[in-house]
Amino acid sequence: MNRLLLGSALLLATSPASATEVPPAVPAHSPVATGPKLVEPHLHIARSNLAGHARIAITFDACMGEADERILSTLVNERIPATIFVTARWLKRNPKAVAVFLQYPDLFELENHGEKHIPAIDKPVLVYGIPSAGSPDAVRQEVEGGAAAMVASGIPAPHWFRGSTAKYDLSAIGQIRAMGYRIAGYSVNGDGGSLLGAAVTEKRISSAKDGDVVISHINQPTHAAGEGVAKALVDLKAKGTEFVRLQDVADTGDDKTTD
Numbered sequence: 001m002n003r004l005l006l007g008s009a010l011l012l013a014t015s016p017a018s019a020t021e022v023p024p025a026v027p028a029h030s031p032v033a034t035g036p037k038l039v040e041p042h043l044h045i046a047r048s049n050l051a052g053h054a055r056i057a058i059t060f061d062a063c064m065g066e067a068d069e070r071i072l073s074t075l076v077n078e079r080i081p082a083t084i085f086v087t088a089r090w091l092k093r094n095p096k097a098v099a100v101f102l103q104y105p106d107l108f109e110l111e112n113h114g115e116k117h118i119p120a121i122d123k124p125v126l127v128y129g130i131p132s133a134g135s136p137d138a139v140r141q142e143v144e145g146g147a148a149a150m151v152a153s154g155i156p157a158p159h160w161f162r163g164s165t166a167k168y169d170l171s172a173i174g175q176i177r178a179m180g181y182r183i184a185g186y187s188v189n190g191d192g193g194s195l196l197g198a199a200v201t202e203k204r205i206s207s208a209k210d211g212d213v214v215i216s217h218i219n220q221p222t223h224a225a226g227e228g229v230a231k232a233l234v235d236l237k238a239k240g241t242e243f244v245r246l247q248d249v250a251d252t253g254d255d256k257t258t259d
């Protein structure tokens with residue numbers, strides 16, 4: 001196998017697996033030989049149970065970076081409600097997009113994606129090469145720091161938390177739940193951490209079913225995936241989809257994330 005093929009194989013092996021945004025070059029090894037048991041919880045919403053009227057929750061992570069106007073303008077122009085998970089880092093860099101979110105409180109529910117975008121795991125471990133918070137105190141700071149930045153930006157206090165990489169250990173889940181949050185898993189990985197192509201992203205999201213919670217990213221305007229997200233939103237609307245935000249419906253999360 002030549003170097004080019006090896007590189008492609010590595011990319012294929014690593015990029016589409018993750019639901020959340022991770023660096024494209026992921027080290028294959030970890031310095032921690034046996035880390036904590038990690039879970040990546042699922043979340044579903046109550047189904048409509050009406051044929052041709054699927055109820056779907058579209059959720060986005062705004063990890064860091066910029067705002068994807070292709071997606072934001074589609075949500076506004078098509079009047080599609082969505083739940084957006086923001087970090088303190090992203091809020092600081094994107095005041096114009098934040099103003100748009102706040103301008104349409106009927107469309108956008110804003111929730112907590114953390115302060116620094118570090119995995120909410122209370123033991124030291126690398127997730128896709130990203131060091132975890134590593135202690136209960138650091139998990140608390142990640143959650144509280146994200147919420148404080150939201151309130152300082154004029155956003156209502158959040159009720160949902162989704163950590164960087166969407167992976168947790170069970171003790172961190174218990175800690176975050178004790179802080180009053182529900183933890184937002186997902187059921188459809190829409191854009192593979194924003195690394196998928198436009199066509200496959202469109203197909204994945206357009207294929208969402210009644211009761212699904214879709215995760216994608218709204219912070220990568222230069223990635224092809226965002227084009228597919230925007231097209232899928234239009235596809236779903238044309239199919240009669242009922243778009244709901246997490247605050248609008250009953251839900252079921254596994255790993256004790258919502259019960």
Ligand SMILES: [Zn+2]
Binds near residue numbers: 020
């Ligand atoms: Zn993220």
